[in-house]
Structures are given as C-alpha cells and as structure tokens.
Amino acid sequence: MEAKEAEAELQGQADIWKYMFSFADSMAVKCAVELRIADIIDMHGGPITLSQIVAAIPDALSPDINYLTRIMRLLVRRKIFTAHHPSDGDGDTLYGLTHSSRWLLHDSKMSLAPMLLMEDHPWLMAPWHCFSQCVKEGGIAFNKAHGREIWDFASENPEFNNLFNDGMACTARIVMRAIVSVYKDGFGSVGSLVDVGGGTGSAVAEIVKSYPHIRGVNFDLPHVVATAPMYDGVKHVGGDMFQAIPNAEAVFMKWIMHDWSDESCVKILKNCRKAIPEESGKVIIVDVVLQPEGNGLFDDTGLVFDLLMIAHSSGGKERTELEWKKVLEGGGFPRYNIIKIPALLSIIEAYPK
Template identity: 70%
Template structure:
C-alpha cells in the first residue's frame, strides 16, 4: 500500500473510532425525540411542522423550550434520516417531515417502537453495558453487577421498572404479532388449545384469538406480570413458573423467551414444554432471532447487536440455527422446521417426535 493510501486508510480508521465512540449520541437523540413526542407533534400538523410549531407544543406552560437545543438535536436526527427537512423557496420557515423511520415513533400508532426506545435507553437498562469488560474477566451477570439483582427480580419489586419493561415488550409484541399472523396463517388452524409461555401482559395471545376464536388460549407468565395484564375475551391469565411446570395444552408458543436464558435453562424449559403437549401432534412454536454469521438481510446486523443486549440484561444469547438445534434436541425435540416471516424474528416449529 502506497504512503498516500495508507494515510487515507489510517484517517478513515480514526474517523470510524470517533463515530463508534459517540454512537450513543444517536440513541440519546432518538430517546429525546420520543420523550418530547416530536414525531407526534409533526403528525398533528399533517406530517410537516416548523421548529417553532414543534417547540410551541413542547411548552408545558411551566417552562420555555430551548429552541436552539431542539434545532441541534433535530439536525442530527435529520442527518440520520429519522426526519427530513424542507426549505421553502419563498423564505418561509423550514419544515420538518416524518419518514418511514419516525412513523415508528408515534405513540398512538397501532404499531409503535416508542416504548421500546424509552425502555432500552433508560438508565436502568443502560447501566449494565458498562460492565462488559468485567463480565469478560470474571463472568457473571452484567445486570446483577449493575443493580445487585437480576432483571426479573427488579421488575417484581419495582413497579416503575416493571411498567417500563412490560410496555417495551408489549409494543414489540404488536409489531411482531402482525408478522406472525401474516406469515403463519396455516399454523394455528389445527390447534385446539394454546399456551403463550412468558406471554407478558397477553398482547400476542389476545391478537391470535381474534383471528382464531376456536382456540382455547392461555397467557402464562410470572404472577407479578399477569397481575397487571388486562382482560381479553377468550384468554385466561395464569401465573406460574415455566421452570417448574407449564399448563397442559395442544401447542405452546414462546416469543422472545428462550433468548433470555443459557442453554441449560432453555433445555429445562423445553423439557417442561414437552411434558405439557401431546406426544402426537403436539408442537412448540418458537419465535426468535436466528443469527446468520454472514447474513446481509435487512435485520441481520440487528441480531448481533441484540446478542450483546442479552449480555447486558439477561444470562441468555441470540443463536444460530446450529445452536438452536442443539438445545431443541437437548429438550427432546428432534425435528423442526424454520418458517420465515416479515420480521426481525423467525418461527421455529418444533415437534416432540420425528414427523
């Protein structure tokens, strides 16, 4: 490599380190936009609003918004293509517009990621990321190192964190549920009863029963979780522990559950699943990320980022197909098939016996 090319490569390398060093600025700017409801404000103006209009809606009557700070945050978010900006030729104030990205930040939208943005970027959730090097050196749970307890324990005794956590998961459930219902249409037809293991406040199972009212549906999670779940027609909420026993049923569905646990715990859960379903025609529907080492799909890179989130928040991990096969067989499921859906997640349909 010639000297000029080497110098350019080193300069590019330096620029990339600066960018990664401050990459948290993107998520903090995004979080502030959600907290200030900027996307909602722009939407209320028909999809285009001036900076002054945005600021006027932020004003709560007690404080006066700093419009210069707002402009600087919006400048970065425009550069990141979260919003766009239009400069009218007649000299009027510039207009900020929504994009396909910022429409996912609308609080009242049927499908919104706003609660997840707030949850993942809350100081409670961010603190464990600072313990990665310590986890490498000595092992252990990053969340426990940061807070002195596991994430589930904090949720059970802190109502504010429990709500933040459940709201975040509920919004992602809505997003994923539409993909499941569109991509797994034939999968529910032959099921008489279905238990959503780790179903949270029942978002997924309540949508399934709307489309498949013939199914007897149970939402199963820890008692402190189901105690806050709303009532849904045709859905029974049952509190319990999936490590001890799971209610008997024709089929089990688990969305984003097994990635929270290590292989040994996943095998325990799957063995309890096997006990709960019939040997003939029983199945477990697992909805998870399947990592692809060299994947170039629209969501493939996010999978590896979420794998690090598992280090931060749980003792689990995202898995490749080979790794999924290992724990499925360990739990007594020797046959499975993968069904791709329009989502970050895929469906793994697993059976207790060869079919």
C-alpha cells in the same frame, strides 16, 4: 501505496470517532420520543416549523428552540425526520415525518416508542458498562449494575415493571402482525395454545383474535399477570416455567428462549414436552436465528441483540441454527422447521416426533 495507507488510517480514525459517539444517535431519538415530536407533526397533518413544534410540546415551561434546532439537524441527517428548506432561502424550515419516525408515534398500534424508552433508560443502560468486568470475571451484567437480576428488579420496582411490560407489549404487536400474516396454517389446526412468558397477554390475545377457535392461556410470573388486562378468549395463569407449564395442544414462546442459557432452555423445553400431546403437539418459538455473516435487513441487529442478552439476561444469548438444533434436541424436540417472517425474528416450529 503510501497515499492509500494514509487514507485507510484516516478512515480508521473516523470510524473510531463514529463508534465513540454512536450513543448520541439513540439519545437524540429518545429525546424526540420524550418530546413527542413525531406525534406533534403527525397531528398537524404535514410538515411544520420548529416554532410550531415547540409550541405543542407538552409541559414545556421555558423551551429552548436552539437546542431543538441542533438535535433536529442530526435527526434529519439520520433520516428520522425530513427538512424542507424554502427555495428562496426566506422563511422557516418545515420538518416532516419519514418511514422511520412513523415508528416513534406513541398512539400508533405499530410503535417502537415504548421499547426505545425502555432500552435507553438509565436502568437498562447501566449493565452495558459492566461488559469488560463480565469478560474478566464472568457473572451477570445486570446483577453487577443493580445488585439483583432483571426479574427480581422488576418484581420489586413497579415503575420498572411497567416500563418493561410496555416495551414488551409494543414489540409483541409488531411481531404478531408479521406472524399472523405469514403463519396462517400454523395456528389453524391448534385448539388450545399457551403463551409461555406471555407478559400481559397482548401476543396470545392477537392470535385468539385472528383465530377465535383457539383457547388461549397467557402464562407468566405472578407479578406480571397481576397487571394484565382481560382479553376475550384468554385466561391468565401465574406460575414458573421452570416448574411446570399449563397443558395445551401447542406452546408459544416469543422472545423467551434468548433470555436463558442452553441448560435453562433445555429445562423449559422438557416442561413444554410434558405440556403438549405426544403425537400432535408442537412448540412455536419466535426468536432470532443468527446469521453472523448475513446481509439481511435485520442480520446486523441480531448481533446487537446478542450483546443485549449479555446486558439484560441471566446468561441468555441469540443462537445460530446449529445452536438452536442442539438446544431443541436436548429438550426432546428432534424435528424442527424454520419459517422466515418480515421481522427481526423467525418462527421455529419444533416437534417431539
């Protein structure tokens, strides 16, 4: 029994060391993205040596291959890259891509690189250091870190605004591929669709591209739609979802509700209800449905995203199905249906009747 207790105590110590430095994983991956290591390997067409990688790093004035060797050693252990060692022990190790590093390619349509650069930027890391302060005295973590809320910070800081929009756009492409592949019948009967909080419009553009009969409206704050590119079949409208939402047969909201408190979500939903037909209208919410005890592929990430909401939102949170039910009913949507898709998020169809 004493041996088991000693083993458990040692394991506990090892766990704390691991969690203490878990940020090292994200910083190493961020480094790989900034150096475009995955892109360099991909452009070569197969595994290459560290010397070849270093020679192709953009703007590398005096590269240090020893630093890169140590960073790549950890990334190989984390299965971000592969390492092929010569069988005879003579020659250089060749580094290749994995299914994970393919999500770090800058020029791929299905890339998480912009989101990673956004989330791991010092601007967005700073609020995480305010968690204990938030527990002690309440308030908004982003505000404590930067003296203003995230939306005000974005409207005043073009560099941050672009970083944020690029991050949102890349995740929109990934999630929209999953939605369009699974939710075929859901869009078929919709003639007009307004994407509330649609950013620069990439999500609604993807829907309209797959369903050309839909008249799409991309609706977001004026400073956001000001930088939005033109898309066929999509109209950009600036405004405030807490004031009014453009009329359409259906309202689409991807990763919007989790940014807000229950009270704010009820306000948004009430405006959605006014914007859609009483009999045939619906709201399509794409967000996390938390499974705190779940063992699904993304259930653990869902809990992390709930903490992300503390760091970056103005009182937002991820919700369990019961919490969604309460918010939907409060906003005038007594009937709903949850549809699983191959992604971190789920589709929640909500109806006024």
